[in-house]
Amino acid sequence: MSVNHVDVIIIGGGASGLMCAASAGQRGRRVLVLDSSNKVGKKILMSGGGRCNFTNLFVEPNNYLSANPHFCISALNRYTQWDFIALVEKHRIPYHERKHGQLFCNDSAKDILAMLLAECERTQQVTIQTHCQIEKITTVNDGEHRFHLQTSKGQFACQSLVIAAGGLSIPTMGASGFGYEVAKQFGHQVLPTRAGLVPFTFSDNIKAVTERLSGLALEVSMTAKDSTCFNENLLFTHRGLSGPVALQLSNYWQLGETVQVNLLPQLDIASWLKEQKQQHPKSLLRTQLIPLLSKNLVLELQTLHWPSYAETPLAEIPDSALLTVAEALQAWQLKPSGTEGYRTAEVTLGGVDTRELSSKTMESKKQKGLYFIGEVVDVTGWLGGFNFQWAWSSGVAAGEFV
Numbered sequence: 001m002s003v004n005h006v007d008v009i010i011i012g013g014g015a016s017g018l019m020c021a022a023s024a025g026q027r028g029r030r031v032l033v034l035d036s037s038n039k040v041g042k043k044i045l046m047s048g049g050g051r052c053n054f055t056n057l058f059v060e061p062n063n064y065l066s067a068n069p070h071f072c073i074s075a076l077n078r079y080t081q082w083d084f085i086a087l088v089e090k091h092r093i094p095y096h097e098r099k100h101g102q103l104f105c106n107d108s109a110k111d112i113l114a115m116l117l118a119e120c121e122r123t124q125q126v127t128i129q130t131h132c133q134i135e136k137i138t139t140v141n142d143g144e145h146r147f148h149l150q151t152s153k154g155q156f157a158c159q160s161l162v163i164a165a166g167g168l169s170i171p172t173m174g175a176s177g178f179g180y181e182v183a184k185q186f187g188h189q190v191l192p193t194r195a196g197l198v199p200f201t202f203s204d205n206i207k208a209v210t211e212r213l214s215g216l217a218l219e220v221s222m223t224a225k226d227s228t229c230f231n232e233n234l235l236f237t238h239r240g241l242s243g244p245v246a247l248q249l250s251n252y253w254q255l256g257e258t259v260q261v262n263l264l265p266q267l268d269i270a271s272w273l274k275e276q277k278q279q280h281p282k283s284l285l286r287t288q289l290i291p292l293l294s295k296n297l298v299l300e301l302q303t304l305h306w307p308s309y310a311e312t313p314l315a316e317i318p319d320s321a322l323l324t325v326a327e328a329l330q331a332w333q334l335k336p337s338g339t340e341g342y343r344t345a346e347v348t349l350g351g352v353d354t355r356e357l358s359s360k361t362m363e364s365k366k367q368k369g370l371y372f373i374g375e376v377v378d379v380t381g382w383l384g385g386f387n388f389q390w391a392w393s394s395g396v397a398a399g400e401f402v
């Protein structure tokens, strides 16, 4: 059977793979993108509620989690959010800023995918092959070519092989864990993976509370065991806790740990409760709290934290009991039983150990010509456009060297 020879094969036509293809194609490299799915860029299309939060104005290395926190710096500095914004503007894609510097398309995430495909096409060097199952990867030594790929679409040989197959999140979108298998094949360490940017679930009495409050959203601050804290919206759902604050915190949470919620982060609740006691001595605690939180939430909190004072006028509630209530509202301890897992997770934490990759080129230190980019690598961003920025930056870092 004949073997098709190209310079670069990229496995995975998602965010990082397409960016890498465009970048390598612009250098005149003949690139073949192989994707097992029926369509490339599916996650781009479903991202940001269909509007793709494509980057963030305030990208910093500390927006990323990794066992090797400095690894991401080089790529992020060499292809920045400003470079990607310039590309978006060059393609006249209308976009807007939302809070915390998050940039979204005005119209559709389709614009970002179309832009990446146009950038690939412009080079006339990039071919994309979908519905392609990679059956076997072997190394060869025929002068120029280092890798031989046996696939459902034929045999291919290439000089550089880029693994851009993503992580494990959303298996229905083509996530497969394939990249980790390739990493192991070439002797790489794969750090334990877990679902990130994912809602929390509960099996204790809080499960029924979140079910009853399903649909309620409020701005809170939420703190993990390691003191990482985010201020954002919390959403009660019939499965547990979601909303941006819960998703952000899930990256910093480990099974068995509690999380702490401050339901009124703008207020010193202990002093405020004492004031209410003086100013409204005949009032009930819930009557004062309902204007600040919602009625249904206050009724749930009352059952959980001050059932014996539910019908007691404020004047008759001892200060010590008010302090306990303040503590419960300001540092509500919740113990998730888990998360919704890869089924709904936006990202996969962990992955290919960066200590065995070049931070400049993303090339393996174990196998010349092999590169890992995007989510398959142990670099995970916060919610807010940081994961796509990593996909663009790592894609370009490799694209300039493959």
Ligand SMILES: Cc1cc2nc3c(=O)[nH]c(=O)nc-3n(C[C@H](O)[C@H](O)[C@H](O)COP(=O)(O)OP(=O)(O)OC[C@H]3O[C@@H](n4cnc5c(N)ncnc54)[C@H](O)[C@@H]3O)c2cc1C
Residues within 6 Å of the ligand: 011, 012, 013, 014, 015, 016, 017, 034, 035, 036, 037, 039, 040, 041, 042, 043, 044, 046, 047, 048, 049, 052, 053, 054, 055, 132, 133, 134, 164, 165, 166, 167, 169, 170, 173, 174, 175, 176, 177, 178, 179, 344, 345, 346, 347, 373, 374, 375, 376, 384, 385, 386, 387, 388, 389, 391
């Ligand atoms: C619902 C959702 C919303 C999101 N929204 C945002 C957002 O708004 N902003 C943001 O920054 N991030 C967002 N993300 C995260 C972002 O989508 C990922 O970080 C990013 O897509 C990772 O890029 P990647 O190229 O590494 O992987 P992917 O984009 O996942 O691409 C991997 C590609 O590899 C292919 N593939 C997998 N296995 C194989 C195989 N065996 N053979 C061949 N091909 C294979 C897949 O079909 C896919 O096309 C979101 C994620 C989800 C799930």
